[in-house]
Amino acid sequence: DTAVSQTPKYLVTQMGNDKSIKCEQNLGHDTMYWYKQDSKKFLKIMFSYNNKELIINETVPNRFSPKSPDKAHLNLHINSLELGDSAVYFCASSQASGRGSSYNEQFFGPGTRLTVL
């Protein structure tokens, strides 16, 4: 029983393409997140999404757009991929409420390694 799952695990694509990464959680959590981990292992939050509200990190280019069809899913769509987008992207979820509240631990997916050629 995978708590937070992501697909695909690996994604290799050409510069300029559009791609999506899917995330699903079966924990009944109401908040989901996307993180980017760069080559130096630094983790940075990109988005958090709590039912009705999407919190966007201002440093994330608008080529990145999260889409949440329902509470259990938060997909990440990336337009016009660039070399610098190569990274590992982690989805996470937590049981929290309120704007970006993070006082409960987050459960992470296995990650999607994106390589842009």
Next chain:
Amino acid sequence: AQSVTQPDIHITVSEGASLELRCNYSYGATPYLFWYVQSPGQGLQLLLKYFSGDTLVQGIKGFEAEFKRSQSSFNLRKPSVHWSDAAEYFCAVGARGQNFVFGPGTRLSVLP
């Protein structure tokens, strides 16, 4: 805004030796503190967390951490390291109404 530092980028210990990974945070209010471990090619797994109460918290895999408000620290310890503990360790701070902030991570290598 909160911030987290992990002064040690890479630590190497011998199997069976004790371990302490340092974490310092900066936040004006009471923080919620976490330690996560990331094994190679894997996602992050929560080791332990501190919200309030006893400042010494026990986690999984024999890890513990101590919250010291006066030093703004939340160091992770383990009395005897196993080869399977080799991984990347992340300290994180959260707070109500704020997103998680992760430290830069400490890579642990274990010598046989």
